[in-house]
Amino acid sequence: MKEKNGIGESVGRLMRDPSSLLLILISSALLILFVLYPLAYVVYIPDAEDWRTFFGKSRYATALMNTVVSSTLSALLATVVGFVYAYAVNYSNMAGKRFFRFVAFLPLLAPSVMSGLAFLLLFGRGGVVSQWLKSWLDVELDLYGLPGLLIVQTISYFPLAYMTMTGVLRSISPNLEIAAQNLGARGFRLFRTITLKLSLPGILNAFLLVAINCFADFGNPKLIGGNYSLLAVEIYGEILNNEPGLASVMGMILVVPALVVFWVQNKLLSKGSYSTITGKPVSGLVRVTTSRKTDLALLAFNSLVALFILAMFAITVLFAFTRNFGRDNTFTLDHLMKVVFNPSSPAVLNSLVLSLISSVLAVAFALVLAYVIVRKPFPGHRALDFTAVLPIALPGTFVGLALIIAFSSGPIMLQGSALLIIAAMLLKQMPVGYRGLTASFKQIDKSIEEAATNLGADSGKTLATIVLPMLQKTVVANFVYAFMKNMNTLSTIVFLITPKWVVAAVSIFNYAETGTYYWAAAVAVGLMLATLSTLGVIKLIFRSKVKIFDF
Structure with a gap:
C-alpha cells in the first residue's frame, strides 16, 4: 500500500505520534535559540558607524587580506602534505607505516595552539633551535609572521587532510588502476589519470576542512603572527575593547571567505564523476604500488613531517618536566602539580568535564535530529536540516562571537556560565555527527522500526531500544571525534571563558602569551594525558566496536 504524502498527512501522522512531535519541537527550539537567534543578533547589532569604521580603516582591510592569503596558503600546504603523507602510507611499500599512522594521530591529541607554543620553544627568538643557530652559525632566525604561521597551521591541520585522503585512497578500487596499467599507463601517468583524478573529491573536502579551521584560528596567529594581523585576532581585540558592533561586522566579513570555499568546492565537484565503488569484484586484486625510488622519496618526506611533529611534542614535554629547559634542566613535577x-x-x-558533557549532548542531539528528519518527515524538515548543518560552515571564532554577543545582554543572559561553553562546543561538533548518522539512517531499512511501532513502541522507545543499538558504532565514533575536538578547542570558546570556567586550551594560550612557557607546556601535557586516559577507558568499554588506537 502506497504511503500517503502531503502536508496534511504529515501533520496528521505527527499528531498521532506525540513523542516524535515533542522531539521535533525541542530540537527546533534549541536550534532557534542557539543558532538562529545568535546569528540574527550579530547581524542586527552593528550600526552604520560600525560598517564605516571597518571599511574606513586600512588596518582592517589589511587584516582581511592577510586572513585570506594565509588561510588559503596554509590550507593548500596542509592538503598537499596530507595527501602525500596518505599516499605514502596507502600506496607505497615503505617501511614503518604503522609508525607514520601513529605520528599523524598525535596532533589530534593536542590543541592547535600547542603547535604555536612548540614553535616558539623551538624557533622563537629564545627558542632552542634559534639559540643554537645563533651561537654556532651566527644566524638570526626570524620566522614570526606569515612564514611561521604557514608552518604551524600546516602541521596543526594536516592530520585533517590526511584522514580525509586516507579514506578516499582506500576506497579506490584496485581494478581501475590495474585496467589502466594493462592499457599502458605507468608511473606518474597512472597516478595523474586515475589515482589523482579519483582522489579529487577527497582533496577538495580536505582543503575545505583545513581552510575553515585556518580562517577561525586565533591562538596561533596571536602567538606567532607578530605584526601580521588577522581578522580573528582583530575580533578578539574589539571584544576586549567592548566594541561588539565592530566585532560583529568583522565576524560577518570572516564568514564570507568560508562560504566562498563551500561554493567553489560544490561547483568543482558538480563537474565530473568520481565513482570508485563499481560493484565489480575486487577480491584477490593487489593494488598497484609505487616504484623503489618513489618509495624512498616518500619515506624521506614522511620522515621529515614526522620529525617535525615529534620535535614539537618532545620540546613541550621537556619544558613541562624540567625547571626551565635550556637554562635549568633539572627534572621536576612542580609545573604539573601547580x-x-x-x-x-x-x-x-x-x-x-565540559568536553564529556558537550560530546554526549552533541551525539544525542545529532541522533534525535537525524531520526526525526530522516524517519519522520514533517513540514519544515528541510529548514531544520539546513539549520543543523549551518554551524559547520561557520568559523569557530564567529560562532563564539555570536554566542557571547547574543547572551551577554538582552532577554537571555548566559554570559559566564558553563552552559554557554557547552552550547558552543556542541554547535561546532554536532553537525559532523548529524551528517554521519543521517547517512547511517538511510542505509537501514525503516521496516525494522515500523515493526516496533506496530508492536506498541512509541518513537522515543523505538529510538532508544531499536535505533541506538543498531547505530552504536557510529554513535561511539562520533562521540570520540567530538570529545577530542572539544578538549582541544580554543577559537570557538575564547570569548566565553571566565576565571571560574577557564579551560586548558585557553590556559596554554594565556601562559604562552605571558612567557611562562613551562606552565603552558605542563597544561598541554596534562590535557593530552587526560584525553588519552579517557580514550583508553572508552576503548576498554567498547573494545572492537570502536577504533581509536588501531594504527
Missing part, C-alpha cells in the same frame, strides 16, 4: 593537579587551577579538569 597548573594541572592544583584545585585552584582546574583548567584541565574543566576541559574534561
